[in-house]
Amino acid sequence: MQFKPALLLAAAALIASSAQATPVAIAQWNYNTSSTKQTFSMNGASFSTLGGVTTAFVSGSGSTDSGSPNNALNTTGYGTISTGNMTRGVQFMIDTSGYQDVSFTFDQRNSGTGSAWTALLYTLDDGDSWTKASQFQISSTSFLNNRSFSFADIEGADNNPLFGVQLVAMFAPGTSGYVGATSGYGSSGTIRYDMVTLSGTEIPEAVIPEPGSLGLLMAGLGGIGFVARRRRAS
Known part of the structure; x- marks a missing residue:
């Protein structure tokens, strides 16, 4: 034969x-060095704010971060109650070249007046267009950890040097305005993030x-x- x-x-x-x-972290931000630069990145990554949002470094106590000091990124400066839907927040551009089945995870904590709803957007073309992947609701002022979304079924997320994600405040579904996490919404409300991570598996040769x-x-x-x-x- x-x-x-x-x-x-x-x-x-x-x-x-x-x-x-085995999935590995492609890029991660833990903010423990009081910097918005990624803690590490396999291929290259960058961070920016959107819509006039400002940042500061605060305690990350309650998150999954085991580092010391445990800092988190605090964001504020969101829109008035009926302006700026899904235009204010944070952006992470991450080169996924050489990786597939990518997934995004993060820890999030809101103040009582911070927007209860957050949208996760993604781009496949370096920010020329953005698509909503998912939305999350927070009704607590404690850290909600390991929020995640898998891009494994989204064509173009793998092996893409032009990939990126945004976390932005959004109006409550079916309404024309924000609602607060545990009380009335306020533009001075805050949202903090920690352990922002994009993971994936190496594309085998x-x-x-x-x-x-x-x-x-x-x-x-x-x-x-x-x-x-x-x-x-x-």
Whole structure:
């Protein structure tokens, strides 16, 4: 029985895909150095504010951050109760080149008068256009940790140097204004973020089995071929 190269390559790909890829952080902001620069980034990342929002560094107590000092990023300067829907907040541009199945996680804490609703937007074209991926509601003044969204099913999020996300205050669904997290909304309300992380799995390169593995593979395929011939003969 002869083995065609295409069959061997397919089998090699099957061996490669059988290994479970482990997600890694592509970029992360923990704010513990009192800086808005990312703590680390595999490919390159940047941070900016939107719509006149201002930032300060405050305690991150209650978040998942185990660093010391545990700082978080506090944001304020949001719009009046009926202005600026999904235009004020924070933006993270993250190069996902070489990674797939990316997911975004963060810890968030609102003041009582901060917007109860936050929208997660994403871009695939370096900010030329933005799409809403999800929305989150907060009705507490404690940190709500590990908020997350998976971009695994969004075509174009993988392996993209022009990828980015925004977290922006949004009107309460079905209304024309903001509502506060636990009391009446106020433009001086605050939203703080910590452990902002984009993770993903490395895109595997083509894997050619070692000679020993290839021998076992060929023996297995030979056994399958022998069984198939016996069945045809019978």
